Amino acid sequence: MSDTPVSEAAAPRSLATLLAGKAPPRAAGAAISVATLAGVAALLLLVAIGYALDQAVLIPPLAASAALVFAAPALPLAQPRSVVGGQLVSAVVGFLVLAVAGRSLWSAAVAGGLAIGAMALARTPHSPAAATSVIVVLSQPATVTFLILLLLATLVLVGVGILAGRSGKTPRYPTYWW
Incomplete structure (x- = not known):
């Protein structure tokens, strides 16, 4: 065994430690309301x-994208670069x-996996977009x-995320553009 110490972040954690962790607090009611209404409005x-x-125009991965933009607007996955770029990279x-x-289902699975790598290379990580590549393979649009x-x-x-972020009830969106 190496004498090199393992960092605390890399050390395996026990199940008891994992279960003792707590979820972050619930967002304020006004923020939840704005996020919900903005999500409904955007999808409609x-x-x-x-x-x-x-x-x-509405495909399932876009509903998942909306969840990130409206419910977690500060996450890197929710930023415009990742939403727009990740979806387009994955579709390509x-x-x-x-x-x-x-x-085929086999090629759809390969597309989903390759989309993850392509988004990482393009610095446009957006988890819902991996599903877009699967949809492209299976539906042949x-x-x-x-x-377009x-x-x-x-x-x-x-755009709707920007409007919601200007409400004063949710975190400002976007955190960064590019």
Whole structure:
């Protein structure tokens, strides 16, 4: 065994220690209300845009993106760079995997995993976006249309997030742009 000390952060923790940890306190009621209303408004706006364009604009990963933007606006995963960039990078990965490997659950799984790495390389980590690459492989959408609608949808989420962040009831959003 090495004489090098293990840092406290790297040391394994017992189950009792893990279970004794406490969740952070609940946000103020006003902050929860603003986050909830902003999330509902943003997702309804995506549905309205979809109806106006006769296209599906609301896809499940965007609801997860909304959860980050509105309920955890200070997290790096919720910042505009990560929301917009992570979704677009992951969609491109999905289209590349689809072109190379075709539509299957296997290739969808590969796309999801590769999207994680691609987002890390691009410094655009956004966990919901990994699911976007899976959706691309499994649903085979029209490339340009999907990318344009995805860009529009992420900009809507960020825009509503900015408005919610100016309410004075939630943390200011975004923490950084780029």
